[in-house]
Amino acid sequence: MQFEGSHILSVNQLDLDSINTIFNVANKMTPYALREKRTKVLEGAILGNLFFEPSTRTRVSFGCAFNLLGGHVRETTGMASSSLSKGESLYDTARVLSTYSDVIAMRHPDAFSVKEFAEGSRVPVINGGDGPNEHPTQALLDLFTIKKELSHAGMGIDGMHIAMVGDLKYGRTVHSLSRLLCMHKDIKFTLISPSELAMPDYVIADIENAGHKITITEQLEGNLHQADILYLTRIQEERFPSQEEANKYRGKFRLNHNIYTQHCKSNTVIMHPLPRDSRAQANELDNDLNSHPSLAIFRQADNGLLIRMALFALTLGVENQLEKYECPVNWYSRKADR
Numbered sequence: 001m002q003f004e005g006s007h008i009l010s011v012n013q014l015d016l017d018s019i020n021t022i023f024n025v026a027n028k029m030t031p032y033a034l035r036e037k038r039t040k041v042l043e044g045a046i047l048g049n050l051f052f053e054p055s056t057r058t059r060v061s062f063g064c065a066f067n068l069l070g071g072h073v074r075e076t077t078g079m080a081s082s083s084l085s086k087g088e089s090l091y092d093t094a095r096v097l098s099t100y101s102d103v104i105a106m107r108h109p110d111a112f113s114v115k116e117f118a119e120g121s122r123v124p125v126i127n128g129g130d131g132p133n134e135h136p137t138q139a140l141l142d143l144f145t146i147k148k149e150l151s152h153a154g155m156g157i158d159g160m161h162i163a164m165v166g167d168l169k170y171g172r173t174v175h176s177l178s179r180l181l182c183m184h185k186d187i188k189f190t191l192i193s194p195s196e197l198a199m200p201d202y203v204i205a206d207i208e209n210a211g212h213k214i215t216i217t218e219q220l221e222g223n224l225h226q227a228d229i230l231y232l233t234r235i236q237e238e239r240f241p242s243q244e245e246a247n248k249y250r251g252k253f254r255l256n257h258n259i260y261t262q263h264c265k266s267n268t269v270i271m272h273p274l275p276r277d278s279r280a281q282a283n284e285l286d287n288d289l290n291s292h293p294s295l296a297i298f299r300q301a302d303n304g305l306l307i308r309m310a311l312f313a314l315t316l317g318v319e320n321q322l323e324k325y326e327c328p329v330n331w332y333s334r335k336a337d338r
């Protein structure tokens, strides 16, 4: 795909070549993310970081990614403090804010809202999550992480087995990730969820039409032993009609050290887009796995910075100018010692 000036709204816009391009640029971002050196390639540029739904990692990493390329960030959080609460349309908001920014990252609780917003925008818009629909940048960082983690075991993505667990109905990360995986060969999917929270039919159809193998089950233990990747998700309580309804599923699937050791291969990679719900009633991914070498959750979050830096560089057309605007880091940085 042609990145410069383009919106990134859905993983369906991508193909394997464009994913490779993103990953190659993401790898070039490592020394800047580690503060070994700086680049001011986007000095003077402004990111409009519009988050109309709660977020920690995605919002902050979009902002930091832009800062690490030398740009400035202007942030809006929460619907109540924006004119959307006065009835302003997404189109009007986009027309105005796109004059103030060079690129916009946006999260919104409604499916397809970011696309609607992008129609009014004069600058590239990157989808940071649109309701239960898609989360393309998370899926890219997940795929990037899977690729790196499996390469340590001498494996590639083709032929791998992934178990996706939890709220597969409302969890947008698994919708987007499944579609990226569909572009590869011979993937085995084990989809583990309560039947009420099953993967939407349209995602299942995409997986089947691409010729991959699917097992659908409500049982966690006993269905993990072949998985190379175990991808856990949170019950998306904010998308349920009521808290009571969400509570029915909280804590239904839990992974801890004991279950992992008994039911998984010794090197199954444990992933979660985060936040993990660590309240006692949920505790979907126990702290007793925190120092396990196969726990990749924080490496996923680290990779998010690289992927988002790559997307900004590509959509603004500066991916080949990083070195030209390099300068040294003149403060003490522990990251560079890693």
Ligand code: NCD
Pocket (backbone or CB within 6 Å): 057, 058, 129, 135, 138, 172, 173, 233, 234, 236, 273, 274, 275
């Ligand atoms: C996810 C999201 O917002 O969809 N979080 C994230 O962006 N890393 C998953 C979640 O909230 O459960």
